[in-house]
Amino acid sequence: MRAPTRNGKSFVAGSLIGTLGGLIGLGGAEFRLPVLIGAFRLGTLEAVILNKAMSLVVVTAALLFRGGTISPSILAVHLDVVLNLLAGSMVGAWWAAGHAITLPRHWLNRIIMVLLVGLSLVLLSEAWAGVHDGSAPLFEAEPLRWLAGLVAGLGIGMVAALLGVAGGELLIPTIVLLYGLDIKLAGSLSLMVSLPTMIVGFTRYARADAFAVLRQERALMVWMVTGSILGAAIGGMLLGLVPTGLLMGLLGVVLLVSAVKTFQHAH
Template sequence: MSLHHRSIQSFITGSLIGALAGLIGLGGAEFRLPVLVGMFKLPTLEAIILNKAMSLVVVTAALIFRTKQIPFDQQLAHYGITLNLLAGSLIGAWWAAGHAMTMSRVWLNRIIMVLLAGLSLVMLSEAWFDLHDGVTALFDAGPLRLAAGLVAGFGIGVVAALLGVAGGELLIPTIMLLYGLDIKLAGSLSLTVSLPTMLVGFARYTRSDAFAILRHEQTLFRWMVLGSILGAALGGLLLGLMPTGLLMTLLGFVLLISSIKTFQHAH
């Protein structure tokens, strides 16, 4: 594949993924990872690191774009929720990234396949059980909710580090169910949790030889990031044209199939 053709392909796939993810309020990293491994033939760890770098750029852009809907002062009013989840997610991201660098590629492929399949089931359950409606907090404010936030944050940090994702598909329903917030505010708070969590995992990966992928794949990185940001903006403009439940169902099945096909035959 020529460099020019590869650049066009990365821009188009980034745009499509960004648009579809933007329609449901995600960064799209969970869909970029199978593409990086399956279509562009990157080794798994290198694909995770490249996906993590892309996610940092896309999430930062999304956080800026969303300030028109959810101002920073409104997010700061719920700083306790952010700190609660961050206390667990930062530890989880650091721990998982360290283990990913020392783990055999075979086991890393298997674990990522399971995690992607799990994310697809999360998306399908959100679509079928309509978790986007308003909910009541699962626990009252107190030690029990604090402990639940730490555990949930740790698990989300692990997933974010191993997949190179922002974790919004897990953070948003967690914030809604655990703290009883609406989906728009939960989406913005998820980004404030995701950004530091991804930075910790990214910093951990700098110790790996696979980190050189950022230098070797600069062109792929630039074009796919540009496509992802433009696609996400387009997805935001098209919001409401397609039922969210139907879209999440389709994407859930796509993610499930692609995770199995991609990592079953990963080299």
């Protein structure tokens, strides 16, 4: 594939994924990973590392964009929630990224396929049941709530590191249900958890030979990130035009099919 064609294809793919992600409040990294492997023929570990780098840029941009919606002073009040989840997620990301480097590729393919299928089922369940604004924390006892947040953060950090994603589809419902917070506030808090978690995983991946993909695929990354940020902005402006539940259900099915098809035949 010629470079201009490949660059254009990556920009279009990033824009479409970013738009769909923006419509439901996600970064779209879950959908980028099968595209990087299936359409652009990257190796699995290389695709995860490239996806992680793009997610870092997109999440940073999203956090800056949301600064005008929810003030930093409000976020500071709930810093304990962020620190609670980070205590688990950073450990999980470090552990999972370290093991992903040494895993045989066929095992990494299988694990990633299972995780993507699991995320698709999360999207489908949220489309069916919905994620409502929190009213009360799941556990009234603070030590129990802290322990649950630590365990949840650990699992989310592992998933984020293995897929190269921000983990918003797991963090947002966790914050709403476990801490009883508003879903819009949960969206901003999830970004505050995602950014340090991804940096930890990204630092761990720097030890892998596959990290060279960032230099080899610089053009692909730049064009897809540009498209993703543009798409996220468009998706945010179109928010409300498409029923969120319907869209999440559709995207859940798309992710399920693409994950199975991509990783069954992953090279």
